[in-house]
Amino acid sequence: MTTSPNADTESNDGPCIRRQEVVADLGQRALETDDLDELLHDAATVVAETLDTECASVLELLPGGEKLRLRRGVGWSDELVGTATIPADSSSYAGEALRAAQPVVVEDLDGDDRFSDSDRLGERDVTSGLSVSIGPDERPWGLLRTHATDRRAFSDRDAAFLRSVATVLASAIENARTERRFEAIFEDPNILVGLLDPDGTVLDINGTAMEYIDADLADVTGEPFWETPWWGEGDQARSDVREWTRRAANGEYVEFETDLTRPSGERYTIDGVFRPVTDDDGDVVSIIVSDRDVTERKERERYLEDAKAQLEAATEAGAVGTWEWHVSEDEFVAGASFARTFGIDPEAARDGVPLELLLSSIHxxxxxxVERQIETAVENCDEYESEYRVRNADDELRWVVARGHVEADDDGNPETFPGALTDITDRKQAELEAEKQRKQLETLFQVLPVGAVVADADGSLLTANDTAREIWGGDVFDARCVDEYAKYDAVWADSEEPVGPEDWTMTQVLRGEAVTEPNVYEIDAFDGERRVVMEHGMPVTDECGEVTRGVVTLTDITERREFRRKLEESNERLEQFAYAASHDLQEPLRMVTSYLRLLENRYGDAFDEDGQEFLDYAVDGAERMSEMIDGLLAYSRIETRGDPLEPVDLETVLDDVVDDLQFQIDETDATLELDALPTVEGDVSQLRQVFQNLLDNALTYHGDESPRIAVDAERRGEQWELSVRDEGIGIAPEDQERVFTVFDRLHGQEEYDGTGIGLALCQRIVERHGGEIRIDSERGEGTTFSFTLPAVE
Incomplete structure (x- = not known):
């Protein structure tokens, strides 16, 4: 129902002017206030006063459009304002007013049967009503209404007045909406926003933008936008901003993207727009600059471009192929790389081939x-992944992995099946080789002649081979942590001190220590036997250096220790025998020598030439016999009477030897070339004897030319190799082993003096130091003696 059919017969212009003044005043307040609810209340108040009605209300249409809520009003109880609702369906009085283009008048709410309810709020007894929609007809915000308790016919002027007030409210509501949207945009933490005068002067900048510079809002307000810190010091960016501002001031919508720098030096990219704001006449009154930090997006785009390029390169190289199978048509469309992998003509694959053609190429x-996996994926419209072998165009067998997913239509029927194929031949061959090696290692692990035990990083024993179980007398490697190692009963073999859980080789290894110098324990095995065990260990670490496994090897050295003990006893008895023998032999030799000298001194004149020769032979033989006995005693004492090994400066040792041999060096006119020598672990007196014997040999066996002798050193891992080189008579290959045999001489006494024990002593000393000695020689080409000694770390 629209306005009253009764013509407005008022002729007095006074009330009309008054109503215009009320509307104007309300409009002015709408411009000045930022409190919408206060304005709605004032509007309801002036409507009730002006139209002389008991009730007036502003109703807001709630989301969904089914109900209206009493937003503000007069004449209603306070508890109804802000909470009470009425229906807004098309059969109700309110619903009709919402949808009508003109104000709707009802003279008798109780007697009007055209609406589904009386449309009352609370218990207030109202009879007549006048309603008008607020906002555009196609999308109203709500209703402005007034009600009278007596029956009343509202005039056209009443309806026009109410319509004017509703228009003011609609404008205020829209302004409030616009302001809220602007505030939401202006304070958006993801958007940089600035408000400029048309000449480019900064009016306001939001907090998000201010975080990008080292300045306060007051520092940039009133400044030309292009001279603010966002644009850096470069002329190009500033001139661009000035140009963008000019174009926006002329009404142009200017989009831009530029790279900038934070005060910290970090580079970033923004993407945005200069948006002109115009008045009703189309004149630009301000400029809004809004932009976003798109640094991550740009980096992602660059990453995707790189990834695309890499994918294209990989596809071109034949490493990756793609496909799309149109299920219902059974057309399998694939790229050239995929087709070549399956031995299919690329042109045919581009047009589409039956799936069976590809399946026939699979091993x-x-x-x-593979067929079953494809069928399952199609039936369930699910993901698909399969690894298999395929013969390519060259009849080579290649390993591939195929991944895809089945896409369904709206009815759930399989439609397309796209996917990608990767050639994993190299990886698969590496895996197969690794598996082969793993099995070989497992076999080796079990057949090792030494025991082997592997533990996890927390000390849990994972596995042990048969030899380890035999050593410990059973399958007893079930400890779950280091503390449980206490069940393995043992003492240190040398000190007989008890071995605690923290003393075991495995515990040291799990701490990251490499046990290369073996630990030796005497264990009480679980089979009742007592054994001596030697253990080495090594940690296994990951790429970060963290210990992930521990590996320990065990060697049963019970028999070896017993043999060593007996050998030591035998050596001790041998030394005692050698000492006693040398002592007992030296006495009669000294007596024989003394009497021969006495005989020569008293009766030398009585001997003829032959007698004197015989006497000289006898004295010489006795003296050589004494030297041989002294050499034998020294040889027997190399192991037992040597000093502990300690750092020895070989430079000092060699200088002392050269000093001792200086007479022989001068006598033979020898030339010595001595390189710098290192410090080694050794027995200083024994190493002096080695150099003494080798240099003496070189000075003795020099041939016709004056001796030329060179001594040098070279580092080889954890050892030094020392060499003594001469240019003397040399040694034939077949005689080279003989020179290290005690008393085995290559030359007669009439050619060269000596007992034949010097090189044997050298070999015994070097071996005591854990090294080796060897000969490199040719007859007449000189000789090089090389020997190794442990380096000092």
């Missing part, structure tokens, strides 16, 4: 499995 042992 016969894999084909049925």
């Amino acid at each position: 016969e042992d894999d084909r049925d499995r």
Whole structure:
């Protein structure tokens, strides 16, 4: 129902002017206030006063459009304002007013049967009503209404007045909406926003933008936008901003993207727009600059471009192929790389081939499995992944992995099946080789002649081989942590001190220590035997250096220790025998020598030439016999009477030897070339004897030319190799082993003096130091003696 059919017969212009003044005043307040609810209340108040009605209300249409809520009003109880609702469906009085283009008048709410309810709020007894929609007809915000308790016919002027007030409210509501949207945009933490005068002067900048510079809002307000810190010091960016501002001031919508720098030096990219704001006449009154930090997006785009390029390169290289199978048509469309992998003509694959053609290229042992996987994926419209072998165009067998997913139509029927194929031949061959090696290592682990035990990083024993179980007398490697190692009963073999859980080699290894100098324990095995065990260990670490496993080897050295003990006893008895023998032999030799000298001194004149020769032979033989006995005693004492090994400066040792041999060096006119020598672990007196014997040999066996002798050193891992080189008579290859045999001489006494024990002593000393000695020689080409000694770390 629209306005009253009764013509407005008022002729007095006074009330009309008054109503215009009320509307104007309300409009002015709408411009000045930022409190919408206060304005709505004032509007309801002036409507009730002006139209002389008991009730007036502003109703807001709630989301969904089914109800209206009493937003503000007069004449209603306070508890109803802000909470009470009425229906807004088309059969109600309110619903009709919402949808009508003109104000709707009802003279008798109780007697009007055209609406589904009386449309009352609370218990207030109202009879007549006048309603008008607020906002555009196609999308109203709500209703402005007034009600009278007596029956009343509202005039056209009443309806026009109410319509004018509703228009003011609609404008205020829209302004409030616009302001809220602007505030929401202006304070958006993801958007940089600035408000400029048309000449480019900064009016306001939001907090998000201010975080990008080292300045306060007051520092940039009133400044030309292009001279603010966002644009840096470069002329190009500033001139661009000035140009963008000019274009926006002329009404142009200017989009831009530029790279900038934070005060910290960090580079970033923004993307945005200069948006002109115009008045009703189309004149630009301000400029809004809004932009976003798109640094991450740009980096992601660059990453995707790189990834695309890499994918294209990989596809071109034949490493990756793609496909799309149109299920219902059975057309399998694939790229050239995919087609070549399956031995299919690329042109045919581009147009589409039956799936069976591809399946026929799959290795016969894999084909049925792949078919079942494809069928399952199609039936369930699910993901698909399969690894198998395929023969390519060159009849080579390649390993591939295929991944895809089935896409369904709106009815759930399989439609397309796209995917990608990757050639994993190299990886698969590496895996197969690794598996082969793993099995070989497992076999080796079990057949090792030494025991082997592996533990996890927390000390839990994972596995042990048969030899380890034999050593410990059973399958007893079930400890779950280091503390449980206490069940393994043992003492240190040398000190007989008890071995605690923290003393075991495995515990040291799990701490990251490499046990290369073996630990030796005497254990009480679980089979009742007592054994001596030697253990080495090594940690296994990851790429970060963290210990992930521990490996320990065990060697049963019970028999070896017993043999060593007996050998030591035998050596001790041998030394005692050698000492006693040398002592007992030296006495009669000294007596024989003394009497021969006495005989020569008293009766030398009585001997003829032959007698004197015989006497000289006898004295010389006795003296050589004494030297041999002294050499034998020294040889027997190399192991037992040597000093502990300690750092020895070989430079000092060699200088002392050269000093001792200086007479012989001068006598033979020898030339010595001595390189710098290192410090080694050794027995200083024994190493002096080695150099003494080798240099003496070189000075003795020099041939016709004056001796030329060189001594040098070279580092080889954890050892030094020392060499003594001469240009003397040399040694034939077949005689080179003989020179290290005690008393085995290559030359007669009439050619060269000596007992034949010097090189044997050298070999014994070097071996005591854990090294080796060798000969490199040719007859007449000189000789090089090389020997190794432990380096000092």
